Amino acid sequence: MIAEIIAVGTELLLGDVLDTNSRYLSQQLAARGIALCHRQTVGDNPARLEAALTLALSRAELVLLCGGLGPTPDDLTKEIAAKTLGVELCLHQPSLDRILDYYARSGRMMPKSNQKQAMLPISGGVVFPNDHGTAPGCAMEKGGKRVLLFPGPPRELIPMFESYAAPYLDALADGVLRSHYVRVFGVGESAAAEKAAAWLQSENPTVAPYAKDGEMYFRVTARGDTAAEADARCQPTIVELLSLFGDAVYGVDVDSLEQAVVDGLKVAGKTVATAESCTGGLIAERITSVPGASAVFGCGVAAYNAEIKHRVLGVPQDTIDRTGTVSAETATAMAQGVRALSGADFGVAVTGAAGPDPCEGHPVGTVFVACSSERGTEVRALSLGSRDRAVIRTLAASHALDMVRRALAIGQ
Template sequence: MHAEIISVGTELLLGHTVDTNAAYLGKILSSLGIDVYYRATVGDNAERLAETLRAALSRADLVITIGGLGPTMDDLTKETIAHVLGERMVSDPDSERAIREFFERRGIEPVASNLKQALRPESGVALPNRVGTAPGVIVEKDDKIVIALPGPPGELIPMVVDSVVPYLDQKTSGKHRSVIESRVLKVVGIGESAAEDKVRDLLTSENPTIAPYAKGGEVHFRITAKAPNRQAALAMISDLEAKARERLGDYVFGIDEDTLESVVVRLLVERGLKLAFAESCTGGLVSNRVTDVPGASETFQGGVVAYANDVKSGMLGVPAEIIARHGAVSPEVAEAMANGAAERLGADIAVGITGIAGPAGGTPEKPVGLVYIALKTPESVSVTRNVFGGSRTEIKMRASHVALNMVRMYLLNIGR
């Protein structure tokens, strides 16, 4: 079975509302073995919605609409579905009763616009809304299925769980039933193009598939398999994942819900080492990321945000003459910050970060985006020079990624 999702609402097109519903439905449908080939977003316009519905019905077995079931004049989804399918609208008695009871419990008399929500295409089956007043509907016609769901996630999700999943589960059961499983392999320290080159021979695989995309300073590879059962799909994924890991090596830091900071904390705990940060341009961002990880207190000593030069000297012991000679943004100062954090916070590993996040303050010799990151370990101190592009926020985030990855790579190589 092939599906298409249509999200309805001008607020989605204008960017005033983020469409989390379509992502949720995509996961639900894939778990039922239903392929989603297209997703569309259309404003509150009956003509354009009808055009989108006709296109979807021409290429999909199942079309699910989200939104446009409310009581206002621009809520026209069910009416448009009826028009496209050549049906008249009728009032559903159970839905009308539920709407009246909803308002009566609140001591309010429903008006005509409220009762409009009880209307449905004549051949449709209403889906109860146990949270709000907008029932959904399922219409089967000409070997096609159209399901209309309310827009608020708090109403959509219970309706999907209560009514849509059992319905689709029954529709897709049998010898042709399959499941779709996915796993995300996460990579850091390498660009998207370079990472893709390393696995280029795997990208032509059709089942399972592997697809790269950049996300927040990382490269993610989504591996997806379709099989008769979950165990078979996961086995297919594991086989392709192993091949990708072999090519990508230590650039791979985790899968699915793993974050760079959670992996760093886990490695530190496993090796019994303590970590500290001395941050200037990142303003405590790296420390914040680490402390977001449950259990970080086992290994994280603390961090110093040393923005001003006198704080670098007073809190971290960075010699004033080094700052005067080399400037606050220099490898020498980054190294001194890392040494000071390790000594004063009692850490085995410490990171010093100093740079220019912009948008002002850069020079030809020291441009905006220049960040020096020093890693102090029990054996040595190393400093990297980085020039990041992007906004102030993006530069800070990219610097935090490099800092955490430097710690990760050191921990991985202990004992090798």
């Protein structure tokens, strides 16, 4: 089966929005062994959208469209797709009820313009409910061609795909495809790719490396007649990756480093507290982004100046005077201080120069991360280089989470 993706939106052509949807949908197609030969992007222009869809239908059986399902007059993707494919749109009462309910729950009246979002292909189609917004998606089917429509916001598109479009596509595909994710922190991308080069030619399972914000993961995907068979085909490769990367692996099939830390703390019955200078609350934010984090996290302090470090976290004034706020000693005292303040089992702290300017004479990227527990305090001194402020903050927070994860592993 050959597929094509069309991303719709003038904001994409103006460069106002980065198109992450096309990549996500590409990955989903690749994971199902569906060939993708072309992607197109067009603006909110009916004639050009119709021409793009006609072209796509001339060379693919399956066309995925994203964007342009909103309530405004320039959101026309669904209407154009129905016209081009020759499918009729009717009022879909369950979808209208969901939209009315969506507004009612936030105490608002539905604007009249939203009603058109409930016009859907009732015969010759399947409706994909939107659990995170008002615009339903759908599949339109005619003459052996299928056109799938998704809303533009990734936070609506991704859950809709997972809940409704994935099963729809799986039913079209041959056999069952299963993916597992081996997640690694602290290994450079080139080094990891070199280490794993042998697998990149493998066909069943396939192995694909991904890198983002200093983290890496390997997606291991196998096809089988059953899920169990596909899983079994993945297993030997997962075991080899675990042995290759050792304790740099922080989890298999976990969502993130913070998820691994929260899970690990829960299993150990331990708690963590955070003291943050240059990350300014990011570690606490990442930990509490995990549902149920309250079982393992009670207290985080963003101590963004020397006075708060001293007065709230109890960093000795002498330490600050002698070593400055960007130092291993200050990081250590911050971690110990927040542990004492909160009564948590682990105290983790970050201080450094996130940029754009140097801090107390330290070049941008100089960061100290400390992790304190009843077994003592460990410090990592990092030189993260002159990267973006946001990247340095993310890397520093990831190192802090990684230290907690490793401290937990030692404690087991």
